[in-house]
Amino acid sequence: MSEPLGYPVDLHTHSLRSDGAYEPAEVVRRAAARGVRIQALSDHDTLAGAAEAIVEGERLGVRVIPSTELNTESEWGDVHVLGYFLDPQDPALEERLRWLREHRGRRIELMVEKLNALGYPVRLERVLEIAQGGALGRPHLAQALFEAGHVPAYDAAFSTLISKDSPAYVARVGLTPHEAVRLVREHGGVPSLAHPGTVTDLERLLPQLVEAGLAGMECYYGSHTPEATVRYLRLAAEHDLIPTGGSDFHGRGAHGAPLGGVRVPESTIPRLEARRAKGHSRPEAYHSVAVGTER
Ligand SMILES: [Zn+2]
Ligand SMILES: [Zn+2]
Structure with a gap:
């Protein structure tokens, strides 16, 4: 020691x-x-x-x-x-922080739901495995789509299914830098x-x-x-x-x-x-x- x-x-x-x-x-x-x-x-x-x-x-x-x-x-x-x-x-601060925590994972969950509805079955469990406990993001989802054979290559998942304006896309929710600063100030x-x-x-x-x-x-x-x-x-x-x-x-x-x-x-x-x-x-x-x- x-x-x-x-x-x-x-x-x-x-x-x-x-x-x-x-x-x-x-x-x-x-x-x-x-x-x-x-x-x-x-x-x-x-x-x-x-x-x-x-x-x-x-x-x-x-x-x-x-x-x-x-x-x-x-x-x-x-x-x-x-x-x-x-x-x-x-409690009001905790409410806002919980919202932020939930949205990180929730966005990917929503995209998985959309993909399943569109006929590209992907398991959320597999996406979570790929992320290995890290904050979930679209790269994990792209990997799962590739593994499941829905796209010919990892990058193709982005261009055809999960990029902005693609059918399974869900917009990201989060604070802007200005909002983050104000959030801290608003809670003392x-x-x-x-x-x-x-x-x-x-x-x-x-x-x-x-x-x-x-x-x-x-x-x-x-x-x-x-x-x-x-x-x-x-x-x-x-x-x-x-x-x-x-x-x-x-x-x-x-x-x-x-x-x-x-x-x-x-x-x-x-x-x-x-x-x-x-x-x-x-x-x-x-x-x-x-x-x-x-x-
Ligand atoms: Zn840090
Ligand atoms: Zn940091």
Whole structure:
């Protein structure tokens, strides 16, 4: 158990409640063992691990910030929005997150139903097997159609059956980046743009997201080169965004850095908290978080 220590602040981590490999409490234990003292558990589209992580964090001296990461659908590339200081007991927020979780799988289910009705029998079970537990998408469906012999090649599934304007197509449902930022704000959280390197046309999108209420940007991230970090810090300063950062630890394969593996200044936390108190956020949400985490 002589793991080298990491840095004390990690504002981007995942558990089994989304696509990470460990239970929430286990992620906190591993973070604590690495010297992390402030950790955001930021599972995709859910706060389900927060309560368990907070309890374990209290035991081990790790402050756990209830958070989520929202993936969005738009022409801006992979825009992921981290929402900090959200209330796991906010029923209206949970309703919206559940809607997001359901739509990811539901879209593919609907397309399977359409294909079956059109005379291209495909089993949803097989599509799920192909996805191996990952978030379902059309590539998994295309593979199943190919295997079932309905199309001569994988790519043909797209061109004849499941592309936009094809008979079995079902439109994707998801948040735009702007909606994701507003969702976090509307529920009293503080939104930060995750790993900006995956965004298309960042310099054009940023002012729009700032207008929607964006408060931070993940300038410190494992895969950023030093030059990229400097560029993001400059952009953050230009747009009055708080530089945030984290490991994006998943515990699976090469995805993300080790827990506490990215240096994030401790002053980030009070700066984020100050943004929660002003702007669009509702101060009462803060109190319900505090009450909700008391035993
Ligand atoms: Zn992400
Ligand atoms: Zn992530």
